[in-house]
Amino acid sequence: MSKFIVLKADDIENHLSWDEQVLFGALIDKMRVCREAEGKTSPNRYCVINRDEPYISEITDIMKKHGHWEGTE
Template sequence: MSKFIILKADVIKDHLSWDEQILLGALIDKMRVCREADGKTSPNRYCVINQDEPYIGEVTEIMRKHGHWEGAK
């Protein structure tokens, strides 16, 4: 499994039924509650960059420099 899963809100809305959207929301909420129980109270915030952007090389080089790039898998 990938380290991260990114879901675009429009895709969820367009491709999941209302019941599926409710279920997904409940699962996400359960994970949040479990993380809080583990003492991880502040949610992480991420920046998402599409790899087809013209500046991706610069971004990945900065991330490599700081030890935060594993590359696409």
């Protein structure tokens, strides 16, 4: 499994039924509660950049420089 999973909110709304969206929200809430019980920050905040952007090589170079790039080229 990947370290991170990014889902577009529109895709959740457009492709999941109301019941599935409620279940999905409950699962996310459970993870938040568990993380808080472990003393971890909740919610985490991330920056998401599509890899097809023209500036992606600059971003990945910066991330590599700081030891934060685990992606495949």
